[in-house]
Amino acid sequence: MKKIDVCLTPELLHLHDIENSIVVVVDIFRATSCMTTAFANGVEAIIPVATVDECVAYQQKGYLAAAERDGKTPDGFDFDNSPFSYMAEKVQGSTICVTTTNGTLAITKSKNAVKVMVGSFLNLGALTTYLKDQQYDVLVLCAGWKGKPNLEDTLFAGALVERLQDEFMIEEDAALMAQRLYNLGKDDLLACVASSSHVKRLQRLGIQKDIAYCLQHDLYDVLPVLRGNSLVNM
Amino acid sequence: MKKIDVCLTPELLHLHDIENSIVVVVDIFRATSCMTTAFANGVEAIIPVATVDECVAYQQKGYLAAAERDGKTPDGFDFDNSPFSYMAEKVQGSTICVTTTNGTLAITKSKNAVKVMVGSFLNLGALTTYLKDQQYDVLVLCAGWKGKPNLEDTLFAGALVERLQDEFMIEEDAALMAQRLYNLGKDDLLACVASSSHVKRLQRLGIQKDIAYCLQHDLYDVLPVLRGNSLVNM
Structure with a gap:
């Protein structure tokens, strides 16, 4: 039987063997929720980079660029880290370069996996359907906050464990704990994360409006996946 | 206000500033439950060491010695890792050298803290009373399993957070998640960890009997604390 596991922060990723797994990277507030929204609004590709400088370099080459540090946007970028800013006509068909405090690091750290995908509550249903059909184990990698676990990413991990539990085995306690926390809070996630x-x-x-938006389930039928150095919609 | 925080595994300890905190190390199954039981039965001191070889060296100098790797006792040691083996007359007044897969590493990694204490459900009440009277922040360090978080240590962390929540501030999500998991499972911890x-x-x-024993609350009024290289009962 396939296995599903949860890594609560990128600082623990070295303890997981990802060569035979699909890694689902999650940064609910707000990197991976923004990415999901961007693809739902017709973005062609997203290039995740580690530093603000790299992001600026892409911008100077003509790409749209989004940067976030400590929850805020440094001056001069094209998006303000709100998923709502990706609902604009300019994103249609574009390639966007993105760097965030936690999310993009988690993506770049996962490159040895069979596949690196981007997860959020917004595309939870699409991900669930896709992963059930694959032959690989799944590792949910929570971006966390500066190396530490956080509640909202853990809740998403728990939601995916809950949806996949009939097809995947839960072997480790992190997955079990995430699942229990999600089931405890799922009826009112907004109160749960407050x-x-x-x-x-x-x-x-x-950004209360962003928080409520990012907790909505199954809004978009998109499957962002890393191809080379870019995320594209499968 | 003082703060209480939780570190879910020693692999994340470098993200915490412990210089002004009392660190409570926990390895419920079974290192810190054994240590608590040992002090309750009159042990004078416990010397935690990192390797089996160091432990053997102490034994050859005449100390009692306890070793555990992957849940089992290597041949030739004086205890079998069950808390019940510390309820013997030989422990009264003795000094025991101990090495375990996860627990002793967590203790040795915490040496820069104001104080390093040993926690288990068995001495939860004594710890709670003591920590309320101190002026320092508290970090609960879960020993986990080979670097990964585990359920039972997280539950203990949650129990301590729950008992200290009126006097201590909860700032990070790990503490919040541990508290919720404990409250969810506290009415039947045995079923919760099953x-x-x-x-x-x-x-x-x-070792089902050990598991049930280690989940009992407030059995012993002991406060194991690290003094130099030894744990003693305060």
Whole structure:
């Protein structure tokens, strides 16, 4: 039977053998929710890069560029890290270069996997259907916050474990804990995340609307996957 | 206000600033439950060491010695890793050298803290009372399993967070998640841990009696603390 496991932060990724797994990277607030939304709105490709400097270099070559550090957008970029900013006509058919505090690092760290995919509550249903049909184990890699686990990414991991539990075996406690936390909170995810450290940080930035948006399930039928150095919609 | 935080595995300890914190190390199955039991039965001191070889060297100098690797006791040691083996007359007044897969490593990694203490459900009440009276932040360090988080240590962390929540602030999501998991499972911890990976491993070793014992709350009024290279009862 295939296995599903959860890595609560990229700092623990070296403990997982990903060569035979599909890695689903998640950064709910807001990197992977933005990426999902971007593909749903017709973006052609997303290039994740590790540093703001690399992102600026792509912008100077004519790409659209999005950067986030500590929840804020440095000056001069084309998006403000809100998923709503990807619902614009300019994204249609474009290639966007992206760097974020936690999310893009998690993607670049996963390159040895069979496949690297991007997950969010927004495309949970599409991911579930796809992963059930594959022959590989699944590892959900939570981007976390500066190396530490966070609640919202863990909840997404739990949601995917819950949806895949009939086809995949749960072997490790991180997956079990994520699943239990999701089932405990799923009836009101907004209330469930309200006391989390990251949500408090984000609320200070005034993005309550983004938080509610990112917790919606199964909004888009998109499957972002890493091909070479770019994410594309399968 | 003082803070309480949780580190789910020693692999994440470098992300925590422990210089002004009391670190409570926990390895429920079974290192810190054994240590608590040993002090309750009159052990004078416990010397935690990293390797089996160091442990053998102490034994050759005349100390009692306990070693565990992958849940089993290598040949030639004085204890079999069951807390029940520490309820013997030979432990009274003795100094025991101990090495375990996960627990002793967590202790030795915490040496820069204000204090390193040993926690288990068995001495949860004593720890709670003591920590409330101190002026320092608290970090619960879960020993985990080979670098990965495990359920039972996380549950203990959640229990301590729950008991200290009126006097300590919860700032990070790991503490919040541990608290929720504990509250979800506390009415029947035995059932709660039954599906965990480590418990399944241990059940294969036939130690169901140890598992039930280690989940009992507030059995002993002992406070193991690291002084130099030895744990003593405060």
